[in-house]
Amino acid sequence: MELAVLHRLNVARAAREAAILITDTATGAARLVKEKDGYASDPLSAELAARFRSGASGTFVTPEGHNLFLTVQLPPPRFVVIGAVHISQALAPMAKIAGFDMTIIDPRTAFATPERFPDVPLIAEWPDAVIPAKVGLDPFTAFAVLTHDPKIDDQPLAAALRAGCFYVGALGSRKTHARRLERLRAMGLDDQTLGRIAAPIGLDIRAQSPAEIAVAILAQAIAALRTRGEAAREKAA
Numbered sequence: 259m260e261l262a263v264l265h266r267l268n269v270a271r272a273a274r275e276a277a278i279l280i281t282d283t284a285t286g287a288a289r290l291v292k293e294k295d296g297y298a299s300d301p302l303s304a305e306l307a308a309r310f311r312s313g314a315s316g317t318f319v320t321p322e323g324h325n326l327f328l329t330v331q332l333p334p335p336r337f338v339v340i341g342a343v344h345i346s347q348a349l350a351p352m353a354k355i356a357g358f359d360m361t362i363i364d365p366r367t368a369f370a371t372p373e374r375f376p377d378v379p380l381i382a383e384w385p386d387a388v389i390p391a392k393v394g395l396d397p398f399t400a401f402a403v404l405t406h407d408p409k410i411d412d413q414p415l416a417a418a419l420r421a422g423c424f425y426v427g428a429l430g431s432r433k434t435h436a437r438r439l440e441r442l443r444a445m446g447l448d449d450q451t452l453g454r455i456a457a458p459i460g461l462d463i464r465a466q467s468p469a470e471i472a473v474a475i476l477a478q479a480i481a482a483l484r485t486r487g488e489a490a491r492e493k494a495a
Contacts, residue, residue, distance in 0.1 A: 266290050274333035283325045333398040341404030342369040348472035350378045385414035395421035400479040402427040425482035427459035
């Protein structure tokens with residue numbers, strides 16, 4: 259592999275960018291495709307799209323008979339949650355099992371305690387003070403607001419949408435969400451962007467308890483992760 263290609267791969271990894279290294283197994287020739295740069299005109303576009311969604315590396319034989327190996331590099335998914343609430347307590351261990359690095363932010367020190375959230379990065383500060391200074395957001399971050407308090411939720415929710423987080427969910431009824439949308443529009447967000455918010459949050463599994471709601475949220479986030487970009491590609495087609 260050329261050093262220049264290896265350098266680009268390492269830079270992409272450090273920047274939490276999705277990339278695929280395509281290597282011709284017969285010749286050793288390699289090239290790098292970064293998701294953020296676009297690949298619609300690439301002859302392997304359909305296969306690349308599937309690999310970017312699945313994260314699975316492996317061989318691929320082109321119609322011309324070339325044997326390629328696709329090494330897929332996806333950043334580890336993160337889950338940032340605003341609100342040290344009962345749902346978060348149930349969500350934290352499940353998210354860890356599913357492979358998410360989770361961080362919980364809540365300025366209410368009565369809720370944000372290590373006793374309630376052992377082994378989970380916990381930040382007892384106002385979200386808009388730590389995002390993005392201490393907690394960065396990117397397209398491989400899932401994000402959820404769970405406090406029901408606009409003073410805590412609204413600013414970070416807007417930040418998550420602007421950062422392109424692959425999943426953005428918000429707790430609350432449809433009436434609560436309608437009022438939330440009005441506030442977010444006043445912050446300069448358009449309806450297309452606001453349409454990305456999953457609200458009421460979670461898959462509709464008739465969840466009742468905090469643990470059931472956590473299951474619904476995690477399932478919805480995983481589905482969003484594994485279908486990233488599908489809607490945009492279907493629209494373009």
